[in-house]
Amino acid sequence: MNSESAIEACAAEALARIFEEKRHMASAKILEILPEQDNARLRALARPGAARPVEEVVREAIDTIYNYRVRMDHPHFFGFIPSPASSVSWLGDLLTAGFNAHAGSWMQSSGPSAIEAGLIDWLAERVGMPSSAGGLFVSGGSMANLTGLIVARDQKLKPHERGRGIAYVSDQTHSSVAKGLGIIGFLPDQVRKVGSDGGFRIDMDKLAAAIREDRANGLIPFAVIASCGTTNTGSIDPLDAIADLARAEGIWMHVDGAYGASVSLSGSHRDLVCGLARADSLSWDAHKWLFQTYGCGMVLVRDNDHLVTSFSTRPEYLRDAVSLEEAPNFWDYGPELTRPARAMKLWLTLQVLGIDAIGAMIDHGIGLAETLEGALRARPDWQIVSPASLAITCFRYCPSALDDDQVDRLNDEIARAMIARNVAAPLTTRIDGRTVLRVCAISPEATAADMADIAGKLTLQAEASLRRMRGD
Ligand SMILES: Cc1ncc(COP(=O)(O)O)c(C=O)c1O
Known part of the structure; x- marks a missing residue:
């Protein structure tokens, strides 16, 4: 049949x-x-x-079956981190699935492994890491964070010290970091959540004070996790200042650049993320802002040998595949043994589109959020809660005479109505305890005119929702 x-x-x-x-x-x-x-x-x-x-x-x-989903690549889907994947990426998926290479060892996939190694070298160069750097492709940001945190733990804590190790995050750090720390055995009270400043960046004074206090209490600060592109607001922690502090304190600096590290490929905004060069380890998702389909992230480390220290195993049944010592066996660099050739689709995309086009696509997103912010600022009753940063902006419709809880409900209703009418999908988040609308605008298919139009439609919807709320 x-x-x-x-x-x-x-x-x-x-x-x-x-x-x-x-x-x-x-x-x-x-x-x-x-x-x-x-x-x-x-x-x-x-x-x-x-x-x-x-x-x-x-x-x-x-x-x-596939009909029931969020079209994460719809040009007007602005929730979470959208996924405006390039068709070239899923062509790469097709090849990867079709040829089904086992990318665990050089013996099993020397072609795709050479591409993975070469691409990792190039990505590390782009962020300014030294030639000792290395890394591998993983399924996404959560796995990249987990991998970096395992290396941090192994480099900075002796096994008997693990119970006293402290990792520092901010109140804006992605939840996958605390989740990863939990998975590798750290208790919630070993994760210090440091407050952030008015720009949603980790507060350096509070960070330094927390480290001092923990040391005074006999604890062992071992890792600080900086964010390059927080999920809520796109903020970038002060990477250089964190690196200076981390070096001075002998602490590992892991940067969660799952979202924002892609800006290092941008044509005109690279400088925003130049502090990535200082990271000891870095998470970077290609399925966020490098236009890849899901299941494509990278973890880079300043010294590739550190990955080998944490992840290499040499069981007897793999002996035929490990005879080529100098060649990369990616199963020695991360948690997975059997793994698909995830680098291939990113390689294909970069080759086919070219680096300039990718850079321009990233810059385009940054411009879209700025256009939306500007258009909302020009209208009454919109409060910009976080100005556009790395293509993310948060805002709130705040007419006078409503209390904070009513404004929360009103903004929830605006998001729901915009989605129900299929105009656009800004979702909501909570900032400083209040509900705000959030737009992450990275689709190359969306235009500046779309964003100006959406600002108008958001306003009309906000006015209609307000009337309904008041019973007019
Ligand atoms: C800043 C940041 N870090 C980590 C993650 C987790 O990445 P993934 O969903 O690929 O596991 C996300 C996901 O949105 C994120 O925004």
Whole structure:
């Protein structure tokens, strides 16, 4: 029933459908959630039984299952970190899946491993790390943070000191950092959350004071985690100042650049992130702002040998693959043994689009958020809570005569209505205890005119929501 040629024809049809959807993305539904009554039907569909024609099953996937999702690549989806993935990236996925290389060892994937090693070298150069630097591709920012934190722990704490180790984050640090610290055995009271300043950057005085106090109490400060592009506001911690303090204190500096490290490839904003060069380890997600499909992140370390110290194992059943000592065996650099060739899609994208175009695409996003901020500032009753930084801006519709809780509810309602009407999807976050609208604008498909138009539509929606709230 399902010959290879039937599968090939199906693959061609699926590709055509995906391109078709992409062509009409701007008018597609941004968010579609599976209706409650269909949940049971889809769960039943998950259970396998007798063989079925491949065409029928693929159609089910495309027409039904994948329909219920957020189109993270919709040009007007501004929530979380959107994923405006390049088609070249998923062409890379296709090759990676099709050839199915095992990228754990040189023996099993010397071609893709050479690309991974070369690309890691180039990325490390771009952020200004020394030639001792290295790293590997991982599934995303959470795994990159976990990997960097394991190296920090192993470099800075002796095993018997782990119970007294303290890591420093800010109140804006991504949750994956505390999660990673927990996974590797640190208790919540070993993670010191330091307050941030008015620009959502870690407060250096508070950080230095916390380190002093912890040392005085017999604890061992071992890692400070700086953010380059916080998820809430796109803020960048003072990387140079943190590096100076970390060096002086003998503390590891891990930078979570999952979102913002991509700016080091930008044409005109690179200087914003030049402090990345000082990191001991760095997380960087290609599936955020390098236009890759999911499952593509990198961790870079200042000294590649540190990865080997933490992750290398030499069991007897892998002996045939480790005879080439000088070649990179990526299973020695990170937690995974079997791993796909994740570097290939980023390589393909950089080769096909070229570095200048990628840089311009990043700069474009930075400009979009600035345009939106400017357009909102020109209208009454909008408060800019965090000015555009790395393509993220947060704002709040604040008409007088409403109290803070009413304003919170009003802004929640504005976001919900914009999504329900399929105009745009700004989501909300909480800043300083209040609900704000947040836009992360990194789609190369969105234009400055779109952003000005969205500012107008947001205002109309805000006025309508306010009228409804007042019962007018
Ligand atoms: C700053 C930051 N760090 C880490 C992560 C986690 O990355 P991932 O979702 O790829 O695991 C995110 C995700 O949004 C993030 O914004």
